Amino acid sequence: VQEKEELIEEWQPEPLAPPVPKDHPALNYNIVTGPPTHIITVNGKECVNFASFNFLGLLDNEKVKSAAQASLKKYGVGTCGPRGFYGTFDVHLELEERLAKFMRTEEAIIYSYGFATIASAIPAYSKRGDIVFVDEAACFAIQKGLQASRSNIKLFKHNDMADLEQLLKEQETEDQKNPRKARVTRRFIVVEGLYMNTGDICPLPELIKLKYKYKVRIFLEESLSFGVLGEHGRGITEHFGINIDDIDLISANMENSLASIGGFCCGRSFIIDHQRLSGQGYCFSASLPPLLAAAAIEALNIMEDNPDIFQTLRAKCEHIHKALQGVSGLKVVGECFSPALHLQLEESSGSREDDVKLLKRVVDYCMNSGIALTQARYLEKEEKCLPPPSIRVVITVEQTEQELDKAASLLKEAAQSVLN
Amino acid sequence: VHNGGLYKRPFNEAFEETPMLVAVLTYVGYGVLTLFGYLRDFMRQWKIEKCQNATEREEQKDFVPLYQDFENFYNRNLYMRIRDSWNRPICSVPGAKVDMMERVSHDYNWTFTYTGRVIKDIINMGSYNYLGFAQKAGTCQEAAAKVLSQYGAGVCSTRQEMGNLDKHEELEKLVARFLGVESAMAYGMGGSELKGIIRLAVKHNLLNIFLFPLLIQGCLILSDELNHASLVLGARLSGATIRIFKHNNMQSLEKLLKDAIVHGQPRTRRPWKKILILVEGIYSMEGSIVRLPEVIALKKKYKSYLYLDEAHSIGALGPSGRGVVDYFGLSPEDVDVMMGTFTKSFGAAGGYIGGKKELIDYLRTYSHSAVYATSLSPPVVEQIITSMKCIMGEDGTAVGKARVQQLAENTRYFRRRLKEMGFIIYGNEDSPVVPLMLYMPAKIGAFGREMLKRNIGVVVVGFPATPIIESRARFCLSAAHTREMLDTV
Numbered sequence: 001v002q003e004k005e006e007l008i009e010e011w012q013p014e015p016l017a018p019p020v021p022k023d024h025p026a027l028n029y030n031i032v033t034g035p036p037t038h039i040i041t042v043n044g045k046e047c048v049n050f051a052s053f054n055f056l057g058l059l060d061n062e063k064v065k066s067a068a069q070a071s072l073k074k075y076g077v078g079t080c081g082p083r084g085f086y087g088t089f090d091v092h093l094e095l096e097e098r099l100a101k102f103m104r105t106e107e108a109i110i111y112s113y114g115f116a117t118i119a120s121a122i123p124a125y126s127k128r129g130d131i132v133f134v135d136e137a138a139c140f141a142i143q144k145g146l147q148a149s150r151s152n153i154k155l156f157k158h159n160d161m162a163d164l165e166q167l168l169k170e171q172e173t174e175d176q177k178n179p180r181k182a183r184v185t186r187r188f189i190v191v192e193g194l195y196m197n198t199g200d201i202c203p204l205p206e207l208i209k210l211k212y213k214y215k216v217r218i219f220l221e222e223s224l225s226f227g228v229l230g231e232h233g234r235g236i237t238e239h240f241g242i243n244i245d246d247i248d249l250i251s252a253n254m255e256n257s258l259a260s261i262g263g264f265c266c267g268r269s270f271i272i273d274h275q276r277l278s279g280q281g282y283c284f285s286a287s288l289p290p291l292l293a294a295a296a297i298e299a300l301n302i303m304e305d306n307p308d309i310f311q312t313l314r315a316k317c318e319h320i321h322k323a324l325q326g327v328s329g330l331k332v333v334g335e336c337f338s339p340a341l342h343l344q345l346e347e348s349s350g351s352r353e354d355d356v357k358l359l360k361r362v363v364d365y366c367m368n369s370g371i372a373l374t375q376a377r378y379l380e381k382e383e384k385c386l387p388p389p390s391i392r393v394v395i396t397v398e399q400t401e402q403e404l405d406k407a408a409s410l411l412k413e414a415a416q417s418v419l420n
Numbered sequence: 421v422h423n424g425g426l427y428k429r430p431f432n433e434a435f436e437e438t439p440m441l442v443a444v445l446t447y448v449g450y451g452v453l454t455l456f457g458y459l460r461d462f463m464r465q466w467k468i469e470k471c472q473n474a475t476e477r478e479e480q481k482d483f484v485p486l487y488q489d490f491e492n493f494y495n496r497n498l499y500m501r502i503r504d505s506w507n508r509p510i511c512s513v514p515g516a517k518v519d520m521m522e523r524v525s526h527d528y529n530w531t532f533t534y535t536g537r538v539i540k541d542i543i544n545m546g547s548y549n550y551l552g553f554a555q556k557a558g559t560c561q562e563a564a565a566k567v568l569s570q571y572g573a574g575v576c577s578t579r580q581e582m583g584n585l586d587k588h589e590e591l592e593k594l595v596a597r598f599l600g601v602e603s604a605m606a607y608g609m610g611g612s613e614l615k616g617i618i619r620l621a622v623k624h625n626l627l628n629i630f631l632f633p634l635l636i637q638g639c640l641i642l643s644d645e646l647n648h649a650s651l652v653l654g655a656r657l658s659g660a661t662i663r664i665f666k667h668n669n670m671q672s673l674e675k676l677l678k679d680a681i682v683h684g685q686p687r688t689r690r691p692w693k694k695i696l697i698l699v700e701g702i703y704s705m706e707g708s709i710v711r712l713p714e715v716i717a718l719k720k721k722y723k724s725y726l727y728l729d730e731a732h733s734i735g736a737l738g739p740s741g742r743g744v745v746d747y748f749g750l751s752p753e754d755v756d757v758m759m760g761t762f763t764k765s766f767g768a769a770g771g772y773i774g775g776k777k778e779l780i781d782y783l784r785t786y787s788h789s790a791v792y793a794t795s796l797s798p799p800v801v802e803q804i805i806t807s808m809k810c811i812m813g814e815d816g817t818a819v820g821k822a823r824v825q826q827l828a829e830n831t832r833y834f835r836r837r838l839k840e841m842g843f844i845i846y847g848n849e850d851s852p853v854v855p856l857m858l859y860m861p862a863k864i865g866a867f868g869r870e871m872l873k874r875n876i877g878v879v880v881v882g883f884p885a886t887p888i889i890e891s892r893a894r895f896c897l898s899a900a901h902t903r904e905m906l907d908t909v
Contacts, residue, residue, distance in 0.1 A: 004678065004682050007681055007682050008678070008681050008682070008721075008722060011681050011691055011723065012723065013692075013693065013694045013695065013723055013724065013725070014693050014694050024785055027781060027784055027785050029579060029580060029584040029784070030581075030582060030584060031584055031585075031586055031589060032582060032583075032584060032585050032586065033585075033586045034570070034571070034585075034586075035570060035571040035572050035798075036571075036575060036576060036577060036582060036583065036585065037572065040582070042582070049582070051577060051581060051582040052575075052576040052577040052582050052583070053576045053577060054574075054576040059572045059573075059574055059576055060572055064572075064573065065568060065569055065572060065573065068568055068573045068799075069565055069568060069569065072561060072564060072565055072568060072799065073561070073565075074512070074513070075512065075513050075514075076513045076514075076515075076553075076554045076555055076561060076767060077554075077560070077561070077564055077767055077768050077769075077799065077800060077803040078514075078553075078554055078762075078763055078766070078767040078768045078769050078800075078803070079514060079547075079554075079763070079769075080514045080547040080548045080549045080554050080763060080764065080767060081514065081546065081547045081548050081763075083507060084506040084507055085506070085546050085547070085879045086508060086510055086514060086518065086544065086546040086547045086877060086879070087514075087547070088507050088508065088509045088510065089509065089510055089511065090509055090510075090511040090521060092509075093509055112769065113608055113793070114793065114794055115788070115789065115792060115793035115794075125486060139792070140788065140791075140792045141792060141793075144788070182484075183484065184484065184485075185484060186484050186485075186486065187484065212479075215482065215483045215484065216483075217480075217483065217486070253794075254574075255574060255575070255576060255794045256576065258574075259572070259573065259574040259576060260573055260574045261573070261574055261575075261608065261794060261797050270486075271486070274486075274487065276507075284648075286548075286761075286763040286769055288769075289768070289769050289797070289800060291568070291573065291799060292573055292574070292797060295573035295574070372582065374577075374581040374582050375581075376581075377578065377580040377581055377791045377792075378791065379786060379788065379791050379792075382788075392581070
C-alpha cells in the first residue's frame with residue numbers, strides 16, 4: 001500500500017494542451033466588422049469580398065432577410081429540441097418538401113449544420129466491413145464521416161477513372177475468393193460534384209457506367225456545385241444531363257449558394273428515410289433555427305425565379321479565369337466555370353511554412369489595396385492528402401467586371417513584387 | 421453519502437429499484453411484440469399482408485442490399501406502431517404553450533397526412549426551454565431582429581478564413597466572463613465539437629504520430645456509464661483507451677484512478693500520459709446531477725483532468741444560473757474543460773468550450789470546426805448575447821434572476837407533487853429534467869397519446885435510448901411554466 005501511495009504521488013501528467021506559438025498563422029483571425037457581404041470591412045479596411053462563398057449574392061438580399069424576420073417574429077430564435085422531441089417545425093417540413101421538389105427527388109432531409117451533413121450520412125449506411133472508394137481530394141467532412149463509419153477505405157487518384165476501375169477489379173477478384181462475405185459487403189463510391197480542394201468536377205457519366213458494371217452505390221457531395229452548375233442550378237447531375245435516380249444519395253450544405261446555415265441530403269425515400277433514425281447529426285442535435293430555414297426557402301424561391309443568374313455567374317468565372325492566366329509565379333487551379341478557384345505557387349520553396357508566409361504577403365498586399373482574399377485553411381496533420389498551400393479566390397454574382405479586372409491586376413502586381 | 425462534508429446543501433438523489441413484477445411483465449410485453457413482429461414479417465413475405473416499406477429500385481435489385489433485415493426488424497414492427505409519439509410538428513414558438521399541427525394516419529403510422537387543422541395551446545413539457553427564452557417578443561428577439569437586418573442570416577465562410585465577425589469575438593468574451601474561466605470558444609453545433617475536443621486533448625502528440633503509434637494509446641479516458649452518445653463516439657474516435665465507471669459512483673471512479681496510476685498501461689506497464697474524467701452536469705435520461713465536489717476532490721488527489729459537459733445544466737442550475745459549478749458553490753477553475761450548448765437554456769443554437777487560455781488557443785488553431793465549418797449565424801449570436809446578459813443581470817433588470825428562481829421553484833413543486841401522487845420519479849430533487857418511469861412497452865404509446873388528448877405534450881423514450889425495461893416519459897420544466905400549468909399536468 002505504501003508503494004501505491006508513492007506511485008500516486010510521483011506520477012505527473014502531461015499538460016492538457018500544448019502551447020501554441022503566438023505568431024502561428026492560424027491563431028490570429030481576421031476580424032470582420034459588419035456583414036460579410038460584397039463590400040466587407042476586414043481588420044478595419046474596406047475591401048471587395050473575394051473570400052466568402054456567397055456565390056449567388058443572397059447573403060444581403062432584402063427578400064431573404066424579410067422572410068427570416070417574419071419567421072423570427074413567429075418562432076423566436078432557437079428550437080429548443082432535436083427533431084424527435086418537438087423540434088420539428090412546419091418550416092422544416094416545408095423546406096424539405098421544397099428541396100425535394102427542386103432537385104426532383106422523392107425526399108429530402110435537413111441537418112442543422114453543414115459539416116455534420118455528410119459526416120452523419122456516410123456512417124448511417126456504411127458500417128464496419130463495408131468498402132468505400134473515395135477520391136483523394138475529398139474534403140475534410142467526408143474524411144470524418146468515413147472515419148466514423150469504420151469501413152475499409154480505398155483511395156483512388158483524383159479524377160482518375162482508370163485507377164478506380166483497377167481498384168474495383170481487384171475487389172472483384174477478392175469477392176470471387178469469398179462469395180459469402182461478398183454478398184453482404186456493401187460498396188460505395190463517394191465523390192464531390194465540384195471539389196473544394198482543387199476546383200474541378202468529377203466525371204459523372206463514367207462513374208455511372210462503373211456503378212452498374214461493378215454494382216457499387218454512388219454518394220455525391222454537392223456543396224459547391226448546388227446552385228452553381230446546371231441550367232437551373234440543380235448541380236452536376238443537371239450539368240451532365242444524368243437521371244437523378246441514378247445517384248443514390250446527394251448531400252449538400254446550404255452555406256454556400258443558399259447563404260443560410262445547415263445542410264440537406266436528398267434522394268429516394270428508401271434511402272433518405274433511414275437517416276431519420278440513424279443519422280447521428282439528425283437524431284441527437286437540435287434542429288435548425290426556423291429563421292434560417294425560412295431564409296433558405298426564400299433563397300430557393302429566388303433561385304427558381306431567376307434561372308439566368310447561373311449563366312451570369314459562369315460568365316464571370318470564365319472572365320476571371322482568363323484574366324488570371326498571366327500572373328507570374330502563381331498558377332490557377334480549377335475549372336474555368338468553377339466559382340471557387342485556388343492560386344498555387346508555381347514553384348514551391350520546399351518548405352510548407354515558407355510557402356504559407358509568401359502567400360500571406362501576397363494576400364496582405366491585396367487586402368491593403370481593397371481586395372479581400374484568404375488562404376485556404378487545412379488541418380495540416382489530419383488531412384489524408386494535404387493539398388499544397390494556396391490562395392482561395394471566390395467569384396460571386398455581385399462582383400462587377402471592373403472589380404474582377406481590378407482583382408486580377410492587383411494579384412499580378414502582388415505576385416510581381418512579392419515573388420520576384 | 422460518503423464525503424458528505426464537501427456538500428453545502430443536501431444532495432438527494434433517488435433511483436428506486438424496478439419492482440420485480442413490473443420487470444417481468446415488461447419482458448413478457450416485449451416478447452409478445454417480437455412474436456407478432458415475426459408473424460407479420462412472415463405474412464409480408466408471403467404477400468398475405470401488404471408491404472408498406474419503400475423498396476429498392478428495379479435496376480438495382482441485384483446490388484448488395486443496403487440494409488440488413490434484422491436491423492430493420494425493430495424499426496418495422498415495434499417503432500412503427502408508436503411512431504406518432506415522436507417527430508410531432510409544431511408551428512409556433514416552443515415556449516410554455518405550443519401549437520401543434522394535427523396529423524392522422526390511416527394505415528397504422530406508415531404514412532401521415534396533415535389534416536390542416538392546428539391544435540392550439542398545448543402545454544409543452546418536452547422542449548428544452550429551461551429558462552423560457554424561447555419567446556417571440558421581448559428584448560432578445562428585438563436585438564436579434566436588428567442584427568438580422570444588419571448582417572443577414574448566414575456567414576458563408578469558416579472561422580479561420582473570412583467568417584470571424586466582431587460579433588463572435590464579443591460572444592466569446594462574454595461567455596468567458598459568464599462562466600468565470602479565462603477564455604472560451606463558440607461553435608455552430610453542439611455535438612460535433614465534442615468529438616473534436618476529445619480527439620485533440622488526447623492526441624496532441626501528433627508530431628510523433630508516424631514514429632511511435634503506441635503513443636496514441638497513451639491516454640486514458642474514464643467515462644461515466646450513462647454518458648451521452650456523442651461523448652462516447654468522440655471518445656472512441658480519439659483512439660485513447662476508455663474505461664467506464666458506474667453512474668455517479670465515486671468509489672468505482674477512485675478505484676479506476678488508483679489502478680490506472682499504479683499499474684500503468686495494460687501491456688507495456690508504462691505510465692499513462694494523461695487521464696481525463698468525462699462527466700455530464702445533468703444526465704438527460706436519468707435526471708441526476710453529477711457529484712461534482714467529490715469528483716473534483718478525486719481529480720486533485722490523482723492529478724487528472726476533468727471534462728464537464730453542461731449541455732442541460734448551464735443556465736438551469738445554480739443560484740445565478742451558471743450551471744452545476746455554481747450549484748455546488750465551487751470554483752470554475754477546478755474544471756479543466758467546460759463544454760455546453762446554447763440550445764437549451766439560451767434559446768439559440770450552437771455550443772461553447774471554456775477553459776484556460778492555452779487550451780482555447782490550441783482549439784482556435786487546430787479544431788475541426790474552426791478550420792472547416794461555417795461559423796455561427798449572427799442573429800443567433802445576438803440572441804445568446806442578450807439572453808446571457810439577462811441572466812447575469814447586466815441588462816439592468818432582475819428578469820434573469822427571477823427566471824432562475826422560478827425554474828428552481830417549479831422543479832421542487834413538480835417533483836413533490838408527482839411523488840405524492842405515487843409515481844416513480846428518478847433523479848435528483850433539484851434537477852429540472854424529470855423522468856417518470858413507465859416500464860411497459862404498451863404504456864409508452866398510450867401515455868403519449870392520452871396526454872396529447874388532454875392537450876399536454878410530453879416526450880416518451882424507450883429502447884435504444886434507455887435500457888430495455890426502463891422506458892420512461894420525460895418532463896422538461898421551464899421557468900415559463902406557471903403553477904396552473906403544472907397543476908393541470
